[in-house]
Amino acid sequence: MPDAAPLIPQKNPEAGPPTPRDRLLPGALRLERLSLQVAGKTLVDIAKLSLEPRSVTVVMGPNGAGKSLFLRLVHGLIPPTSGWVSWGEVACGEATRSTQAMVFQKPVLLRRSVSANIDFVLRHRAGTKAERRARREELLTRVGLAGQAEQPARLLSGGEQQRLALARALATRPKVLLLDEPTASLDPASVQMIEQIVLAASAEETKVIFVTHDVGQARRLADDVAFLHHGQLVEHRPAAAFFNSPTSEAANAYLAGRIVL
Amino acid sequence: MQDFAGAFGLAFGLIASGDPDLFEIVGLSMRVSLTALLLSCLIGFPIGALLVVRKFFGRGIVIALVNSMMGFPPVVIGLLVYLALSRAGPMGWLGLLYSPTAMIIAQTLLIAPIVAALSRQVLEALQAEYDEQFRSLGVSRGSAMLALIVDGRYGLVTVALAGFGRAVAEVGAVIIVGGNIEHLTRVMTTAIALETSKGDLGMALALGIILMSIAVSVNLGASALRAVAERQAYA
Numbered sequence: 001m002p003d004a005a006p007l008i009p010q011k012n013p014e015a016g017p018p019t020p021r022d023r024l025l026p027g028a029l030r031l032e033r034l035s036l037q038v039a040g041k042t043l044v045d046i047a048k049l050s051l052e053p054r055s056v057t058v059v060m061g062p063n064g065a066g067k068s069l070f071l072r073l074v075h076g077l078i079p080p081t082s083g084w085v086s087w088g089e090v091a092c093g094e095a096t097r098s099t100q101a102m103v104f105q106k107p108v109l110l111r112r113s114v115s116a117n118i119d120f121v122l123r124h125r126a127g128t129k130a131e132r133r134a135r136r137e138e139l140l141t142r143v144g145l146a147g148q149a150e151q152p153a154r155l156l157s158g159g160e161q162q163r164l165a166l167a168r169a170l171a172t173r174p175k176v177l178l179l180d181e182p183t184a185s186l187d188p189a190s191v192q193m194i195e196q197i198v199l200a201a202s203a204e205e206t207k208v209i210f211v212t213h214d215v216g217q218a219r220r221l222a223d224d225v226a227f228l229h230h231g232q233l234v235e236h237r238p239a240a241a242f243f244n245s246p247t248s249e250a251a252n253a254y255l256a257g258r259i260v261l
Numbered sequence: 262m263q264d265f266a267g268a269f270g271l272a273f274g275l276i277a278s279g280d281p282d283l284f285e286i287v288g289l290s291m292r293v294s295l296t297a298l299l300l301s302c303l304i305g306f307p308i309g310a311l312l313v314v315r316k317f318f319g320r321g322i323v324i325a326l327v328n329s330m331m332g333f334p335p336v337v338i339g340l341l342v343y344l345a346l347s348r349a350g351p352m353g354w355l356g357l358l359y360s361p362t363a364m365i366i367a368q369t370l371l372i373a374p375i376v377a378a379l380s381r382q383v384l385e386a387l388q389a390e391y392d393e394q395f396r397s398l399g400v401s402r403g404s405a406m407l408a409l410i411v412d413g414r415y416g417l418v419t420v421a422l423a424g425f426g427r428a429v430a431e432v433g434a435v436i437i438v439g440g441n442i443e444h445l446t447r448v449m450t451t452a453i454a455l456e457t458s459k460g461d462l463g464m465a466l467a468l469g470i471i472l473m474s475i476a477v478s479v480n481l482g483a484s485a486l487r488a489v490a491e492r493q494a495y496a
Contacts, residue, residue, distance in 0.1 A: 072393075077393055077396055077397060097399060101398070102394075102397040104393065104394065108390060108393070108394035110412055111412040111494070111495040112495075120408070154494035155493065155494050172398065
């Protein structure tokens with residue numbers, strides 16, 4: 001499907017011109033002919049996509065467009081039916097996944113205290129006990145949970161749980177941060193905090209792929225936008241260009257607030 | 262009904278007076294069944310976790326096999342352990358037949374499959390929740406198994422209590438490999454069977470009352486623990 005081939009996104013102005021080495025960075029996603037079929041139904045079918053290694057890419061699209069599946073495919077949680085995915089020229093797999101962290105729509109927290117949830121990830125990392133504790137406190141402070149360190153994690157509010165999940169994701173010092181509608185149905189204060197943390201992570205050279213169907217949030221975060229519809233990539237362009245003049249019918253309707261079927 | 266009332270009177274008398282024979286039997290019962298339970302948990306929890314974490318070929322068959330071992334008749338297990346431990350058997354040289362150790366072995370074989378099968382069921386639900394997150398974090402299989410056992414601890418306590426209930430109430434296997442020898446291998450269930458057939462209903466009933474109280478308090482304890490766990494959202 002040649003018409004589905006995306007435009008090459010322009011580099012965001014602050015990041016400077018792209019260098020040949022950029023494609024070797026762990027955040028440089030490239031994929032070709034990626035498709036996922038389940039029981040004869042094609043759920044994802046993307047001819048080609050490459051992402052800048054440092055930008056915040058927002059993935060948008062109506063419900064059922066395949067956004068979550070797209071994220072799981074590029075993270076390597078589910079194998080594609082066909083096609084290939086690579087990060088910085090390394091084929092997607094356990095090696096690339098270990099440099100990435102994913103935050104799920106519904107936070108999955110261990111049945112332990114808040115700090116034990118962070119320790120679970122830090123335990124296998126380098127550093128002394130004191131260093132790990134300092135790191136844990138730093139992370140909890142960053143997401144505003146320092147005062148609740150000893151509480152059972154699953155008694156936190158929805159927003160607090162998601163902030164904890166984000167802190168745990170950052171504990172791995174990921175090169176790529178994947179977020180699957182992390183702020184859906186959260187309180188505004190948590191949404192703002194999560195957005196700020198994500199932008200701060202991006203400023204520290206973490207590649208961010210953020211799935212959302214909140215247009216306002218996409219405008220606040222995106223360097224570039226990939227718009228999915230019926231499992232296909234219908235548009236991938238720099239944020240400003242996408243929001244000002246979406247070329248596809250579906251994206252146009254979506255941004256105008258019309259129901260996209 | 263005079264016998265009945267008389268038996269109750271005798272039973273409470275024995276319990277209240279702290280009859281040494283009675284409490285020796287209760288003590289041995291607890292020692293044998295708790296040891297068997299401990300061994301069964303050490304065997305059963307990791308097997309349950311492994312069956313949940315590893316999706317190997319033939320996993321369905323193994324699960325069906327473990328499940329069906331839950332219904333294994335105790336007398337048959339007793340017979341098999343007897344054959345293994347009898348003088349002519351492959352492990353006869355250990356000289357364990359008619360000892361508490363033999364009873365522990367039989368009860369472990371009886372309840373380890375129960376603990377394994379039930380803990381697999383308990384951990385399956387947890388795994389469904391944790392699996393993607395663990396794979397995303399790159400958690401090793403061993404760490405995932407440990408995390409499931411730790412986080413499923415309240416469910417696993419219930420599993421252990423079910424296993425204990427089965428072990429402490431079981432007669433068939435322990436009477437074959439233990440032999441119901443006084444002061445050596447006589448436990449509550451075998452003593453009840455013997456005293457009833459001898460007509461000493463007072464002793465039998467006293468043991469029966471204690472056995473029932475243990476079963477009831479074990480279950481109450483499990484419910485209380487569960488309530489605490491739910492309040493902390495750990496269950």
